[in-house]
Amino acid sequence: MASAEIGVIGLGVMGANLALNIADHGFDVAVYNRTEERTREFAAGAGELSSKIIPTGSLEEFVAAIRPPRPVIIMIKAGDPVDQQIAALKPLLENNDIIIDAGNANFRDTMRRFEELKDTGLTFIGMGVSGGEEGARFGPSIMVGGTEASWNRVSDVINAISAKFNDEPCAAWLGENGAGHFVKTIHNGIEYADMQMIAEIYGIMRDGMDMKAPEMAGVFDAWNSGPLDSFLVEITSKVLATGDDKTGKPLVDVILDAAGQKGTGRWSAIESQQMAVPASAIEAAVGARSLSAMTGLRAEAEELLGRPDLGRFEVGGNAAALLEQALLAGKVAAYAQGFAVMAAASKEFGWNLPMPIIAKIWRAGCIIRSRFLDEISEAFTKTPDVANLVMTPEFSRIVKETDTALRTVVAEAVRKGLPVPALSSAVAYFDQLRRARGTANLIQAQRDFFGAHGFERIDGKGENHGPWNMGN
Structure with a gap:
C-alpha cells in the first residue's frame, strides 16, 4: 500500500x-536512482531515518509507493535529462500527480514543460532550491x-x-510556471556579483595592501558583526583562516585562480538584457569569471603587456572602514539590479512576484542570506510600487552615506x-x-545620422530628423 x-x-x-x-x-519518502x-x-x-525511506528499484515501484496525488521531485542534471525523466514518468502517473523539477533549470525550459503538461492531467512545478x-x-x-493548487498539495x-x-519558513509560492526558477536564477546572479565584489576587496587587501590571509580573515570576521553580516562574508573569513596541510600555507594561496560557473549567472545577465533592465554588476561578475578561466591567456598577457606596479593602495585614515563601506555600496547596487530585473519579468510574464516575500525567504538557507534582506523586505513592504530599491528612503540613505567610500576605493584601485x-560598475x-x-x-543624433532612426526633442513630441546631409 502506498x-x-x-x-x-x-x-x-x-x-x-x-x-x-x-x-x-x-515524512515517508520514496527514493529512486x-x-x-x-x-x-x-x-x-x-x-x-531508514524507517522513513522507501527504496525502490524501478520507476513503477517508485510511483506505486507514493500516496496520490503523487508529488515527485526530480533532482538530476538540468536540460535533456529532465525531459527524458518526465517522458519516462508520464505513462506511470495519474491525474493531478505533480512533477517537481528541483534542479538549476533555465526558467524558459520550466515554462515550456509547464505548458506541455498542462493538458495531460499532470501538474508541473519548477522549484528553485538554494543553500548547497x-x-x-x-x-x-x-x-x-506552478499552480497554487499544486503548491497547496506540497x-x-x-x-x-x-x-x-524567526520560525518563518524560507519557502514560498511565487507564481505560475517559471516564476520559482526565474527567482532562483536572479538569486544566483546576485550571488555572482556579491562574490565578485568580495573577491575584489580581497584583491585590494592582498595585492595593494600586502595583507596576509589570516589578517584578512580577521577583518572579514569583524565585518560580519556589522552591516555586512552575511553568509558570504562569514565563509570568506573562514576560508581565509584555513591552512593547507600539505604546504603549511593559507589554503586560499594554493587554489588555482580560475572560477567555475554552471550557467545561472549567465542566464541572469542574458535575461536582464532581454528585458532592457541594466544589471551591470551581475554582468561584470559573469565576465570576470569567464576571464578568470582563461589562465593561459592571462599569463601570456602579463608577459607581453606587463602588470601595473603603481605602488601601495593608499586611501588615508581607516582603510578597512572605507573598504567595508565600498563593499556595502556595491552590494546595494547588485541587489537593486537583481530586484529590478525580477520586477520587469513579473510584468512581462504576469507573475506578480511578491518582492517582500522573496527578500524574506532569502534570509536563511540560501547563499546570499544576510541581515541586509530584512531591510529590503521592509523597504518593498513600505513602498511596494517603487521603481528601484535605491529609491526607497532606507537605501537612498545607504547610497548617499557610502558614496564617497565607494568612489574613493574604486579610484585608488584603478590608479x-x-x-x-564589479565595484567599478556600481x-x-x-x-x-x-x-x-x-x-x-x-x-x-548618431543613430539618426547613419540610420535615420529619428529622435525626440526636449521641446516637443513626435519623431524628428536632423539636417545631417546638408551641404554634403
Whole structure:
C-alpha cells in the first residue's frame, strides 16, 4: 500500500540530502536512482531515518509507493535529462500527480514543460532550491513556481524542510510556471556579483595592501558583526583562516585562480538584457569569471603587456572602514539590479512576484542570506510600487552615506592597477541612475545620422530628423 508522502528521483549529493531532510521531518519518502546500487547504498546509510525511506528499484515501484496525488521531485542534471525523466514518468502517473523539477533549470525550459503538461492531467512545478549541500540536508531557501493548487498539495512538506528565520519558513509560492526558477536564477546572479565584489576587496587587501590571509580573515570576521553580516562574508573569513596541510600555507594561496560557473549567472545577465533592465554588476561578475578561466591567456598577457606596479593602495585614515563601506555600496547596487530585473519579468510574464516575500525567504538557507534582506523586505513592504530599491528612503540613505567610500576605493584601485570590475560598475550605475540628463542625446543624433532612426526633442513630441546631409 502506498505510504510515501513524496518521492525523490536522483540520489546525488543534493537529491540524497533533500530526501534525508524530508525523512528527518517525519515524512515517508520514496527514493529512486537510475543506478539501483546507489539506491541501496543510500538506504543502507540512512541510519535512524531508514524507517522513513522507501527504496525502490524501478520507476513503477517508485510511483506505486507514493500516496496520490503523487508529488515527485526530480533532482538530476538540468536540460535533456529532465525531459527524458518526465517522458519516462508520464505513462506511470495519474491525474493531478505533480512533477517537481528541483534542479538549476533555465526558467524558459520550466515554462515550456509547464505548458506541455498542462493538458495531460499532470501538474508541473519548477522549484528553485538554494543553500548547497548543507541547505538541502538541513534547510534550504525554496522558491516555487506552478499552480497554487499544486503548491497547496506540497506546501506542508516544503515548508517543513525549508530553512527557518524567526520560525518563518524560507519557502514560498511565487507564481505560475517559471516564476520559482526565474527567482532562483536572479538569486544566483546576485550571488555572482556579491562574490565578485568580495573577491575584489580581497584583491585590494592582498595585492595593494600586502595583507596576509589570516589578517584578512580577521577583518572579514569583524565585518560580519556589522552591516555586512552575511553568509558570504562569514565563509570568506573562514576560508581565509584555513591552512593547507600539505604546504603549511593559507589554503586560499594554493587554489588555482580560475572560477567555475554552471550557467545561472549567465542566464541572469542574458535575461536582464532581454528585458532592457541594466544589471551591470551581475554582468561584470559573469565576465570576470569567464576571464578568470582563461589562465593561459592571462599569463601570456602579463608577459607581453606587463602588470601595473603603481605602488601601495593608499586611501588615508581607516582603510578597512572605507573598504567595508565600498563593499556595502556595491552590494546595494547588485541587489537593486537583481530586484529590478525580477520586477520587469513579473510584468512581462504576469507573475506578480511578491518582492517582500522573496527578500524574506532569502534570509536563511540560501547563499546570499544576510541581515541586509530584512531591510529590503521592509523597504518593498513600505513602498511596494517603487521603481528601484535605491529609491526607497532606507537605501537612498545607504547610497548617499557610502558614496564617497565607494568612489574613493574604486579610484585608488584603478590608479594602482587593481582590477575592480564589479565595484567599478556600481559607481557607474549609481552615477548614471541619478543624472536626469545624460549623454544618450548624442547617441540618438548618431543613430539618426547613419540610420535615420529619428529622435525626440526636449521641446516637443513626435519623431524628428536632423539636417545631417546638408551641404554634403
